[in-house]
Amino acid sequence: MDTLRDAILRAATNRRAPLPRTGGLDAADVDGAARDVLDRMLVGLWEHGWLPVDVVEAVRRAAEPRAESVVVDAVARTLAGYRSLHPAWVEQAAAVDAVVWWDPAQPYLPQWAARHIEVLDEAVAVVVAALAALIPLPALPEIVPPPGSPLADVTHHHVDPKVLKRVRGLLAKAESTAFPEEAEALSAKAQELVTRHALERMPTEVATTASRRVWLDKRYFDGKAQIVHVVAEANRCRAVVYDLGFVALVGEELDLEIVELLSASLLVQATRAMVAAGDGARKGDESRSLAYRKSFLLSYAHRVGERLKAANEPPTDDDRLLPVLAERKRAVDQLFTTLFTRTVSKSTPIRSEAGWQAGRAAANRADLDVRRS
Incomplete structure (x- = not known):
């Protein structure tokens, strides 16, 4: 697992590094490694000012549409783990259609691969492409309390x-x-x-x-x-x-x-x-x-x-x-x-x-x- 995580990160940070191969590995282990790296990356971005729409837009500009797909799913997965979310996070998740469509009791990546008619190696390559787009992103000013923050009563003013x-x-x-x-x-x-x-x-x-x-x-x-x-x-x-x-x-x-x-x-x-x-x-x-x-x-x-x-x-x-x-x-x-x-x-x-x-x-x-x- 640790070796596969390292290989995924190496491939994401170095274009010359070989893509990880999953032959002989258990699908659940591959899924665990890929999800862990991607989810940790997103949580780090949440803590540095990024919001769901920001992340999806950044990946859309830097990577192929399939990479955007795994990032949208990672948004849904990471936000589902928080007990409290500012309403803006809920609105942003809805704006990018981030929903848990897969069976959480089963490994995610094989389900994603089946949905997109891909083999598991290609699914890992898509995760690598998504990470390559996310890793260079700089910190942004925090404009909404990050996930998990205590919710405060805020009065919102909207156009009549x-x-x-x-x-x-x-x-x-x-x-x-x-x-x-x-x-x-x-x-x-x-x-x-x-x-x-x-x-x-x-x-x-x-x-x-x-x-x-x-x-x-x-x-x-x-x-x-x-x-x-x-x-x-x-x-x-x-x-x-x-x-x-x-x-x-x-x-x-x-x-x-x-x-x-x-x-x-x-x-x-x-x-x-x-x-x-x-x-x-x-x-x-x-x-x-x-x-x-x-x-x-x-x-x-x-x-x-x-x-x-x-x-x-x-x-x-x-x-x-x-x-x-x-x-x-x-x-x-x-x-x-x-x-x-x-x-x-x-x-x-x-x-x-x-x-x-x-x-x-x-x-x-x-x-x-x-x-x-």
Whole structure:
């Protein structure tokens, strides 16, 4: 057992090391060794700030789909061993479909192999691939109490269901329309609605400052991350971009929910506008180049950020609201500096002037004065 564990770890940390062979070994022993190494790895990540969605997203980017499958199962298996879980862990496990589908009374790995029509050696190779993706992961700030922590009563603030329904309706229309001007006007209406909703609730609710992570597609990551960043700033949140593939957000819970909702829609709209800008272009034209599309998204984000910020300026004559806004900002800044002790500014070069101008035009077409809509 110890020798097989060592062989699995060697293969995961050294690509030149041979993959473990299971011939002549009892299936239960092979399963025990593979599960032990993988589960210990996950428990270590839980203790260093990682959450189920984070782990699955990281493996999805670095390994094949089968490796993601064994990691999702390991998430279900490890979390099942804790007596207490913060609700966020339950939500995250559900988000990645982590359920115990196998018979726990029988060795897991042979059941996984049968389900995927693989031999046991190949199943071990998949575990090795999963470990190879997990081992290099750095520690992350703890944003949710780890599994097994004592549960404390926490008041969660969410967008009112009626407001949420209206906002989702506006954003769905924005995503489905073929007219950029209409899409931006609808998005602006959604932003105005949630801003008014948040400001109206502020004086009567105790702030609950928290942090969330938004994972993004690898393609054109810098531009997409910048879109999330500007939406966060426009909604009283702060953001840090991780090259791992996500944006970390800090803000009041209600504002974080708004940021996730609006940025998801704007990402759809920005991507569609970017692709449309190259419609009809011939192969090799600049509008279909990587530099053009990256510049397009960065410019789109920059201009959308300007317009959202202008649309979200809080009233300057509300004596009841201004102290609340100031206190919320202090709370967000304090949590931000606690979680992220060292951050660096990063600039992204613009390599296509045409892409920059097209992106700005796409974000600038609509009249965002929604009072006239």
